Amino acid sequence: MSRDGRRTPAPVARRGVVGRLTDFLDDRTGYRAVVHEALYERVPGGARWRYVWGSTLVFAFMTQVITGLFLWASYSAGAQTAWESVYYIQHEMAGGWLLRGIHHFMAQAMVVLLALHLLQVVIDGAYKAPREVNFWLGLILMLLVLGMALTGYLLPWDQKGYWATIVATNLAGIVPFVGPSIQQLVIGGPEYGHHTLTRFFALHAGFLPVTLVLFLVVHLTLFRKHGLHAKQPLTRPDAMFWPDQVLKDAVAMLAVMAVVLGVILMPALRAMLAGEAVVPGELGAELGAPADPSLPYAAARPEWYFLFLFQFLKVFEGWGATGEFFGAIVVPGLIMAGMFLMPIIGNWRLGHRFNVAFTLAILAGVGLLTALALNEDYAAVWVNTTALAEAERLSEQTGGDATKLIAAVGGDRGKAAVIEKQWKTLKRVRHSQDFLDAVKQAKADAARAIELAGRPERIPPAGMLELIRSDAKSQGPRLFAQHCASCHAHVDPLAEDAAAVIATSSAANLFGFGSADWMRGLLDPAEVAGPAYFGNTAHREGDMVNFVQNDLTDAAAWPKSHIDAVVAAMAAEAGQAVPQESASLVEKGRELVAASDRCGGCHAFRDNGTEPGSAPELTGWGGREWLVGIIADPTHPRFYGDTNDRMPSFGKAKEGGIAPLSSTQIGLVADWLRGEWYRPTGH
C-alpha cells in the first residue's frame, strides 16, 4: 500500500489467512483507500483538545441513534400506550432506566456541546471563506437537533411534555396566514391525541434524524474538503488525524459519557451513602403523571435549555399580540438570520469582531433570561420573608389598594412606597411558592401513577388516565378541596396549624372520620361543641350536644367502660378491624347504642325499632355505603332529614339537571375519607 491509496501488488507469499482475506476484500472493494482517506487527515500544528467539539457532537448523535433505536423497540406511540410503554421501559424493563437515562441526558449534553462547537467556530473565525456553506450547514444541523429535542419532550405523553407541547404548537399557530394550518398539521388534527404522538414520533425518529444524517454527511465532507481550520500560530509540527487527534476525541467522548452516567447515577450513590435502598426506576429521566387535558398543570416548564425562550415571552408584558409575535417569531427569526449572515458580515473590516460580540451577546442574553426564569420560579427558596411581615399584614388590611395603604400608614408616602415595593416582592414569592407547590404536587401525582401502574392487575386497556381518574387517593383530595373544603376541615388535629384551620371551618373536621379516635372526640363533652365537631353548625345547641354534655357526664349511667364500648362498636360499624379480645366490648357497645334509653332513643340502629328521621341512622355508620348515602343526600330521613344544616345534596339532580357530583365521584370521596385505596404490598 502506498500513501496515496493506490493499489500496489502485495507480496503474495508469506501472508496468513487474514492477510489474504483482507487483500481479497480490498481488491474487490478498494476499502483500504477509503479507510485511509478517512483516517489520514493532516492536522496542522498537531492534535489539540480544542478540536474535539465536533467529534463529541457526532458521538452524542450516534449515542442518540443507538439508544433511540433500542427505545423504539419498546415504545408505543398512542394516547393510551405512550405513557404506559415509557413507564414499562423506565420501571419494569431490566436496564430500561439506564437506556432512557442516557438518551435523556445525552440530549441535554448535545445542546451544551452544540453551543460550545458554535462558540469555538465563531471565535476562531472558522465560518469565513471558503467555509461559509459548511457554517450554514452547521446552523441547519443545530436547528434539527433543537427540533429533535422539542419533539422528543412530548413522547412520554406525561403532563410536562403535554403542556409544553401545547405552548410550542400554539406559538407555531401565531405565524400569520399559514400558522393555524401548520399547527393543525403538526398536531395531526384539531385536538391533541394519537396523531400528535405519531407525528411527533415520526419527526423525532424519522424525518429529523434522516435529514440530519444527510446534512451531517455533507457537513463532514466539506469539513474534509477544506481541511481543519487550524488555530494560528502553529507551534508544533503537523500530525495525522489517526491516531493523535482520534485519541483526544475518544477521551473527550468518554468524558461526555462519564458526565451523562454521573448525572444518572449520582442519586444512587447518594442513596447508598445514606444507607437507603436504590430503586433503579427512580434513576435517570423523570416520568411525570400521564397527560390530562382536564387537569391544571401549574408546574409546566420547558426543558432547561428552552427556558430562555419561555422567559422571553414574559418580557413583552403589555405589548398584546405584537409582543407575542415578536417574542416567539420575529426576534428568534432575526437572531437566526443574523447568524446565517455571519460569513458575509465577517468579510468587513470589523465584521469578525462584530460576529464574536453578537454571539457572546446572544449567549449572555440566553444566560440572563434563564437566570431570570429560575429566579422567578425559585424566589421562595431564597427570599427571606420575615422582614416582609408588616407589608403582608398591610396587604391583607387594605386588600392591596394603594390609596388605602397611604391612609393605613398615616399618610407617610415614603413608607407607602417602600411597602408597595415589598408587596411586589411578596407577590413574586407567592407566585414562586405556587410553582414550588405545583412541582411538589406533580411529583406526588407521578409517584402515585407509577405505584398504580405497578398493581398486579396491571393497566386497563383504556390506559393509565382511566385508572388515575378512578383512584381515591389522587382524586379524593381534589374533589374534597373543590366541593367540601369550603365548610369541612380535613386536618390531623395533631398537625401544626391544625387548630387555626379547624376553628375557621363551618362544619366537622372529617380527618379520621369512622375511626375510634374520631368517635371518642364526638363523645367528649369538651369537644362535641367545639369547631372540630358541631361547634360551628346549627347543631351547636342541638340534642346530640346536649346529650353528650349532660347525659354522658353522668358517670353512674355512663361509666368510662360504656363509652369505650360505644366507641369500639361504632368503629366496628365503620368497618375497622375488630381484634379478637375486643369482640365482647363491641358486642356490649352495640347493645348500648341500640338501647332506647341511650343512643337508640334518637338513632335507628340495626333492629332497635327506632323510626329514622330524628337523628342519623347508625347502622353501618362511617362505612362506604353510609358515607355515599349522606354525601349524596343528607336531607334523606335516614340521615339529618329536615334538620340538615347547610350541607348540599351532592348526588341529587333536578329533573334533567346535573348533580354536583356523579355517583363515581361520591364513591371516590367516600373511599378517600375512609382511607380505602390501593397500597402496594411487599415494599
Added chain:
Amino acid sequence: MTHSHHQREEQREERRQEQERPVTADTADSRRGFLTKALAVICGGLATLVPFAAGVWAFLDPLRRGGAAATFIPVADLAAVPDDGVPRQYPVVTDRVDAWTGFAAEPVGAVYLRREQGSREVQALSATCPHAGCFVEMESTGRSFRCPCHNSCFSLDGGIVNPSPSPRGMDSLECRVGDTGTVAVKWQKFRAGVAAKEVQG
C-alpha cells in the same frame, strides 16, 4: 493462483478498453441530447414523485378535519354556582373522538362560572389561556386569575390586568341557563396568541 490472477488482469483490461471506446455520436447532437436529458429527468422525477405525493396527500389529511361542531354542554346546576361574584371552576365532560378512539363522557377541559348576587345570569370563561394555551388558575388571594406559565393576569370577569403578556382577555363562552336551572356552555376553542378571538378547528 496464477490462473485466477490472469483472469482478473484480463477483466481489468476489458474495462479499460470499454472506457476508451467512442461514445455514441447521437448524444453529442445537442438537440437529441437535450431531449434525452429532459426525458430522463421527467421519467425519473415522475417515478419519484408518486410515492412522495402519496405521502404528502395523507400527511395533509388533518387539514380537512374540523373539530366537533360546538354544542352546548351542561356543566352545573344554577344552585351549585355560588352567587358571590367569585368564579368557580367546573369540569367540561363530553363525548370525545381522538382519531380512531371514541370516549364517552370524558373530561375535556374546564370553565370558570361566575354569578353576581341574586342573578340568574351566569358568566362562563374558558380556562384555556388565550396567550399560549396553558390552564389559567385563580390566584391564591382569590382577587384575580393568573396563568402559571407566562404570568398572564386577568380580572375576575376575564379582562386583562396589566402587565400581562396575553394579547386578549380570557375567552368568554356562550352560556345558557335552562328552565330547570341547568347551566350549559358552548364549548369552543379559540386561536391563541392573537388579539382577535377566532374560533379554532
